[in-house]
Amino acid sequence: MEGQIGNEKRKYSGFRRWSRLALFISCGGFFLWSFFQVVGEQTFIFDDTIRKIVNGLGIESIISFFHIFTMLGDKEGVIIILLISLALIWWRKRDYAAMGILVVGVIIVNELNKWLKDYTGRERPMTGPGAESLSFPSGHAMIGIFFYGLLLYLLLKYMKEDKYRIPTAIIGALFIFLLGVSRIFLNYHYPSDVLAGYAIGYICLVIGLLLYEWIYTFFANRPSR
Template structure:
């Protein structure tokens, strides 16, 4: 059991370190007005998605927006309150709210303009990092973490993980397909979101242990 815990901690630290490197690397390049070959390659790849799917991706984008997250949050917070997990409800709400403010601060500091394309969705802020990617990652990752905490079946756990990963990838992809973000905006958003949600979960578990004593 200790070996399994140590392996899990090691993989978490490695993935966190990787996310920090990615977040810093992309932020520096964007802030210094450097270009990414990845932006062109991935944008060209997503350009092959037929326009007929745009309504679907607009709907997906809503799940990473304030209204979509607010709607899902009401359901999740209701579920947590029924379980009497007040700490979990507070942790998600605070993590998402503060994460959103950090995202706004990063946008202002780095000040990357939106892609010079016809935006297929309404945007009124700067480009890097993607708020949908960052805040969506924080929100849905934290929900998945709390759900997994209640599951014993390995098949159920794998299903939750796969659905969460798929949802996040689709939300991130929607921002590129709708031509409102560069791919590196989304990658950077995921990296910052992962860093933030891991810190939030650490704080949540810290207080959870304190309350049990």
């Protein structure tokens, strides 16, 4: 019986690794396709379709709801949450690897996002205040999935009660999803901007997590002096 359980666990673990690899490759492929579409000034059919649906739901209460999420994805919101997170991690866990990856990672991903926007030069769908910055890929989606995804991973890692893991993961994933959706509802981005932001942001997240695990394991296995 124990051998059978062990085999099932190995199969499940192998499935998870392959599914993550497939998602990583899919995100890379989608981002590259979107990137060259934008550079080639091609249109996305689903952009107009989704925007028409969203514009038809322009209820004031929904707009106000999404303003909350978009503020948490703004530079000021990310900095505030980052500082609070660093203080809590230092106070409770002294996880310096996590603190370093959070700070350096957010800076690098933000700079990469700005470079991609400057290179593609895609204008925003909106006009007026805020339209002076560029659109592709969405910074809220890209930085949001990296930063809040990393925070969610750390929260699940530190969590002692297994019964809270699944609800926490669902709530965290929903929050990250609404960060990107808010940019479409508020007309700051095309849907393709948000999807591409999620795709490249997920790639950055996976790289950040692998680097964190390597640093954490390296220092954990070092002999104490």
